[in-house]
Amino acid sequence: MSGKRTDYITWDEYFMGVAKLAGLRSKDPNSQVGSCIVSPNNKILSMGYNGFPMGCPDDEFPWEREGEPLDTKYVYVTHSELNAILNYRGGSLEGAKLYVSMFPCNECAKAIIQSGIKEIIYGEDKYPDTPSVIASKKMLNAAGVRYRRYVPTGREIRFTV
Numbered sequence: 001m002s003g004k005r006t007d008y009i010t011w012d013e014y015f016m017g018v019a020k021l022a023g024l025r026s027k028d029p030n031s032q033v034g035s036c037i038v039s040p041n042n043k044i045l046s047m048g049y050n051g052f053p054m055g056c057p058d059d060e061f062p063w064e065r066e067g068e069p070l071d072t073k074y075v076y077v078t079h080s081e082l083n084a085i086l087n088y089r090g091g092s093l094e095g096a097k098l099y100v101s102m103f104p105c106n107e108c109a110k111a112i113i114q115s116g117i118k119e120i121i122y123g124e125d126k127y128p129d130t131p132s133v134i135a136s137k138k139m140l141n142a143a144g145v146r147y148r149r150y151v152p153t154g155r156e157i158r159f160t161v
Helices: 011-023 080-087 106-115 131-143
Strands: 034-038 044-049 097-102 119-124 146-149
Touching: 011 034, 011 044, 011 080, 011 097, 011 119, 034 080, 044 080, 080 097, 080 106, 106 131
Parallel strands: 097 119, 119 146
Antiparallel strands: 034 044, 034 097
């Protein structure tokens, strides 16, 4: 009898893969951010991606990044982290982990802290010097929410659908 497989993916690879796959559902032409919330015992609790709120047709709202505020996506789009938190219907997220493809902004940090999530594993910190991310890190640090960058293993994982 042979032993178990040794080339299976790690929990971090698995959950970051789920977060990135969720991000591919986003219709945003510039940013496809995905999130996956996981229980302390490694069960997926919820997922989300960046997009407009339910009932707001994505053909009737702007996807632009520049212009007057009401003519850009920024005042309308719900970030993946908030979507994942709001999509959860199981009760408390106390002690959960959040896998997210991009470091959370200050608004999402507030929701993460308030929901009880205790750890963030992020893919990239694309805007580290912006007031939004600086404020996010300041609040996360004050609230004791740990965060760490996901370190890719370099393993290529392919599948077809």
